[in-house]
Amino acid sequence: MNSDLAAAIVELRRDEVLAEIKSRMAGGQDPLRTLEECRQGMATVGERFQKGDYFLAELMLSAEIFKEAMTIIQPHLAKSRPTKPLAKVVLATLKGDIHNLGKDIMATLLEAHGFEVHDLGVDVPPSLVLAKVREIKPQFVGFSALITTAFPYMREAAEMMREAGIRQEIKLMIGGGVTTAMTKECVGADFQTTDAMEGVAYCLNEMEGRKR
Amino acid sequence: MRGETMTSTERTWAATRLEKTDRVPVVPFLSPEPAAHLAGMTMAQASNDAKIAAMAFFKVFDDCGGWDCAYGGPITPVQSQAANIYPMKMRIPGKDLPDDYVFQLLEEEVMKPEDYEKLCEMGADAFYYEDYLWRIASFRPDELQTHLWETLTNWGSYTEELKKRKIEPFLAAHELHPFFRLSLMRSMIPFTKDIYYNPAPVERAMKKMTAELIPKQIGVCKAFGMKSWLFVDERASGVNYPLSVFERFWWPYTQEIVDAFWSEGITTIFHLDTCWNKNLPYFRKLPKGSAVVGLDSTTNIFLAKEILRDHLCIYGDVPASLLSLGKPEEVTAYCRKLIDEVGKGGGFILGTGCATPPNCISENFKAMVATGKSYELGNN
Numbered sequence: 001m002n003s004d005l006a007a008a009i010v011e012l013r014r015d016e017v018l019a020e021i022k023s024r025m026a027g028g029q030d031p032l033r034t035l036e037e038c039r040q041g042m043a044t045v046g047e048r049f050q051k052g053d054y055f056l057a058e059l060m061l062s063a064e065i066f067k068e069a070m071t072i073i074q075p076h077l078a079k080s081r082p083t084k085p086l087a088k089v090v091l092a093t094l095k096g097d098i099h100n101l102g103k104d105i106m107a108t109l110l111e112a113h114g115f116e117v118h119d120l121g122v123d124v125p126p127s128l129v130l131a132k133v134r135e136i137k138p139q140f141v142g143f144s145a146l147i148t149t150a151f152p153y154m155r156e157a158a159e160m161m162r163e164a165g166i167r168q169e170i171k172l173m174i175g176g177g178v179t180t181a182m183t184k185e186c187v188g189a190d191f192q193t194t195d196a197m198e199g200v201a202y203c204l205n206e207m208e209g210r211k212r
Numbered sequence: 213m214r215g216e217t218m219t220s221t222e223r224t225w226a227a228t229r230l231e232k233t234d235r236v237p238v239v240p241f242l243s244p245e246p247a248a249h250l251a252g253m254t255m256a257q258a259s260n261d262a263k264i265a266a267m268a269f270f271k272v273f274d275d276c277g278g279w280d281c282a283y284g285g286p287i288t289p290v291q292s293q294a295a296n297i298y299p300m301k302m303r304i305p306g307k308d309l310p311d312d313y314v315f316q317l318l319e320e321e322v323m324k325p326e327d328y329e330k331l332c333e334m335g336a337d338a339f340y341y342e343d344y345l346w347r348i349a350s351f352r353p354d355e356l357q358t359h360l361w362e363t364l365t366n367w368g369s370y371t372e373e374l375k376k377r378k379i380e381p382f383l384a385a386h387e388l389h390p391f392f393r394l395s396l397m398r399s400m401i402p403f404t405k406d407i408y409y410n411p412a413p414v415e416r417a418m419k420k421m422t423a424e425l426i427p428k429q430i431g432v433c434k435a436f437g438m439k440s441w442l443f444v445d446e447r448a449s450g451v452n453y454p455l456s457v458f459e460r461f462w463w464p465y466t467q468e469i470v471d472a473f474w475s476e477g478i479t480t481i482f483h484l485d486t487c488w489n490k491n492l493p494y495f496r497k498l499p500k501g502s503a504v505v506g507l508d509s510t511t512n513i514f515l516a517k518e519i520l521r522d523h524l525c526i527y528g529d530v531p532a533s534l535l536s537l538g539k540p541e542e543v544t545a546y547c548r549k550l551i552d553e554v555g556k557g558g559g560f561i562l563g564t565g566c567a568t569p570p571n572c573i574s575e576n577f578k579a580m581v582a583t584g585k586s587y588e589l590g591n592n
Contacts, residue, residue, distance in 0.1 A: 012408060056452040057404050064401060098303060101319045101400060147314055148536040148569040177486065177510060178569070180533040194487075194510060195451075 005034070009041030010048070012058065014065045021072045031076035032083065038069050042112040049197045056105075059197055063108040070111075085116035087207050088138035092120040092129055093145065094153035102176050103144035106196045113200050115140075126157035130164060138170060140203055143187075145176040154187040162188075171206055175199055214589045220280035220379045228440070228479050228525045229501050230559040236551050237561045238584030239382055239527070240577070241483075243284040245305075245314045246568040247272050250577060255570065256306025259315045262286045262366045270373055276581045282374050283382040284567065286366055289315045290350050294359035296340050297386055299397050301348045314570040322347050323397035325406065328413035336421045337428070344397065367436075383481055385432040385441035390421035391462050392445040400447065407457060414461065422465045426472045433478050440504075441473065444483040449511075450490025463494055474502040481527070485566050487511050492519045501525070508532075509565030517554045526554055527561045530580050532569040540579035547583035555588075 008017045017038075024034050045062040048054035077083065089110050093103050100122050107117045118136055120128060133141060141161075143154045154174055161167040173191045174184060184192035191202050217234040218226065224237040242250075244265035248258035251268035258265040265286035273279065292298045300317040303309050309316070323344065331339040341356075351359060367384070374381060388396070394417060395403040406414050433441050447453075448462040470480045480503040487510045495505060496519065505520060506527035507513050513529045520526060529550070534543060547562060554560045562584040568577065 014409070055450070055454050057408070057454070057457065060401050060404055061408060064405070096313055098309075098316050099319065147316075148532050149314055149571050151533070151537060151571075177508075178532045180509075180531060182531075182537050183533045186537045 003037045003040065005037045006041035006044065009038060009062055009065055009069075010044045012061050012065065014061075014068070017065050018068055018072065021069050025072055025076050031073050035070075035073055035077065035083070038066055038073075039112065039114060042066055042109075046109075046113070046197055046200060050201065056196075059109060060105060063105065063112055066112040067108055086114040087140060087203065088116045088118065088136055089140040089142060089203065090118045090120065090129065090132050090136070090138045091142045091144065092124040093122040094129075094143055094150045094157065095123055095125050096149040096153060097145055097147050098122045099144075099146040102146065102196065103142075106142060106144065106175065106199055109196055109200045110203065113204060115203060126153055126160050129157045130160045133161060133166060133170065134164070139207070140171050140173060142173040142175065142199065143189075145174070145178055148178050150176075151183055151186065154183075154189070158188045171203075173199055173202065216589065220278075224281045224380075224382075224561065225439070227559060227561050228504050230522060230525060232558050235586075235588040236555045236584050237280040238581055239279060239281040239283050239561050239563045240530075240580065241283045241564045241567040242269060242272060243567055244268065244286055244288070245570045246572050247284075249570055250568075250572060250574050251275075254305070254311040255314055256304075256311035258286075259289055259305050260307070262288050262291060262362065266366065266370050266373065270377075272577070273377065276578055277585075278377055278379065279581050279585070281379055281382045282370075283563065285381065286370055287363060291359050291363045291366075293345070293348065293350060294356055295363055296337070296345075297388075299340065299344065299348065299388075299393060302350055304350060307350070317396075319399050321399040321402045323394070325402075325410070325413070327397075328406075328417045331417050332413075332420045336417075336424045381438070383440050383442040384436035384438040385429040387425055387429050387441070387443060389443060389445040389448065389462070390418045390425065390465055391448050393421065394418070395447045404453075407453075407461060411461075418461065418465055422468060426469060430473060430476050430478065433473075433476075439477060440479040440481050442481050442483055443469070446483075446485035448491075449484070449486040449488045451487040451510075455490060458491055458494075467497065470498050470502055474499050479503060482506050483566075484508070484511065489515055492516055495520060496523050498524065504561065506563070507565065513550070513554055517556075517560075520559075521557065522559065525559045525561060527563050528554075529565040530563070531565045532567075532572075535564070535572045535576045535580070536569040538573075538576060540573075540575045543576045543579040544583045547580055548587055551584070551587055 005020055049059055091103055091107050107119045110117050172189045174187055174189045175193045177194055179192050193199050223233045226233045227237045244258035245255045247268035248255055251271040253268050258268050289302050289304050303316050305311055305313045429441055473480050483506045485508040489512050500523050504525045504527050507529045509529040509531035516526050
């Protein structure tokens with residue numbers, strides 16, 4: 001971590017972060033550089049979480065600060081050169097389940113780490129997932145669940161992608177408190193977690209692996 | 213092969229007191245929707261009619277040849293809201309959702325920051341019934357008394373049916389931890405912001421809620437002649453919050469509450485979802501035998517046994533995913549492992565991780581109950 005702005009994000013100093021970004025944007029500073037510093041802060045939060053020094057609370061709060069920061073930076077980014085996302089991710093809570101908290105946290109953390117997230121919302125039919133995957137060709141698809149009734153639809157969505165011949169082109173992640181290794185096996189997913197940051201780390205590692 | 217030497221009631225309460233039992237007590241948490249699914253009814257039927265929910269519960273109970281104590285009574289989502297159990301907006305199958313959906317709660321910031329002071333001024337119960345409820349209610353104000361009355365009368369007929377089957381309810385009083393209640397009312401992210409950026413109103417509200425909760429719920433236990441009550445938290449665990457937050461906002465209130473109930477001879481049954489591995493050592497500070505620690509399978513129940521051995525009874529934790537996706541022999545194997553390792557030396561109640569899932573496979577549910585009832589007696 002090499003900036004005061006990144007450090008302020010890590011230490012959850014919300015007001016300070018937002019004031020600094022407003023001042024920089026008003027002063028015409030490079031929005032991309034500011035965005036990069038914010039991402040550095042988020043990366044450090046992620047590292048601390050993985051070491052056990054930070055908890056979901058700090059992940060959520062830093063992600064909230066990042067979201068607010070982005071609303072200030074975004075209009076300036078639009079005027080600047082376009083940024084290329086690290087990868088595209090489609091997220092959904094599938095049919096039968098209308099809970100959104102876990103998915104929303106995952107979406108914010110992924111965006112904060114440079115991913116382009118397409119959030120399909122809750123109670124999503126598998127056919128809609130397939131259509132979105134065909135449309136945007138993501139590298140990752142993630143399903144979140146709080147209740148077990150979503151499991152058959154996870155399997156159905158995976159099966160539809162397999163039948164469409166696109167399953168091998170994406171990494172399929174599942175997450176949520178009720179998911180286990182058994183759920184992963186049943187769905188035929190590539191990755192399962194009950195921990196949003198672990199999911200982000202999985203995506204980062206996969207992208208790192210593709211570079212090598 | 214041995215026979216049973218204790219009644220269901222003797223067995224269950226002996227386990228909570230860490231005494232030796234003839235076999236592990238079996239107490240699955242079976243709420244109306246999974247009961248309806250297992251009984252071949254729709255979720256909508258059980259979610260909208262407590263009598264149907266009761267019928268579903270007893271059908272499953274009788275089909276399995278019974279178990280030791282009833283956990284999860286026939287109460288509809290609307291009645292739960294009326295009884296101040298679920299302080300959230302809800303979506304109900306048959307009304308807001310298709311008939312085969314499980315009823316669900318909406319994570320939404322309904323309580324606003326200024327409501328902390330309002331809650332403190334009015335009192336927690338008055339704030340709920342005179343203000344907050346009408347921001348979330350799935351019923352009209354003139355229907356409140358009817359829902360409350362029906363809840364009470366259903367409870368009466370439910371316990372009569374339990375008596376015929378020679379078992380007792382696991383609990384009558386049911387309360388959310390003040391921390392969890394505020395997190396649901398504010399929703400998780402705004403509540404976390406409150407804790408980190410403006411903690412004083414949270415603490416004032418929690419003190420007020422704790423002071424109200426103790427006499428109210430002890431009164432309910434006494435009125436129903438119950439020696440246990442359910443205390444729920446699904447958010448304060450060491451995976452969500454650092455121990456500094458737990459020590460300031462959760463543990464002191466918990467200790468005060470459990471001590472108050474224990475001084476009246478009432479056992480606290482914790483329903484703790486998410487992973488509490490880091491928090492488990494704190495529970496040893498509670499009086500021996502004063503509580504049952506219910507775990508949902510994300511906490512390591514085997515670690516819990518190591519830490520709480522001979523101090524508190526442990527409840528759990530057949531995973532929802534295993535019950536909804538696994539095979540009966542896998543359920544049996546897991547239950548045997550629980551009985552062998554967590555049940556060793558007593559102080560264990562075999563039950564579901566959190567609750568029976570809404571798409572539980574019937575054979576798996578039966579395998580869980582049958583294994584608990586027969587394994588230690590050498591009958592399977």
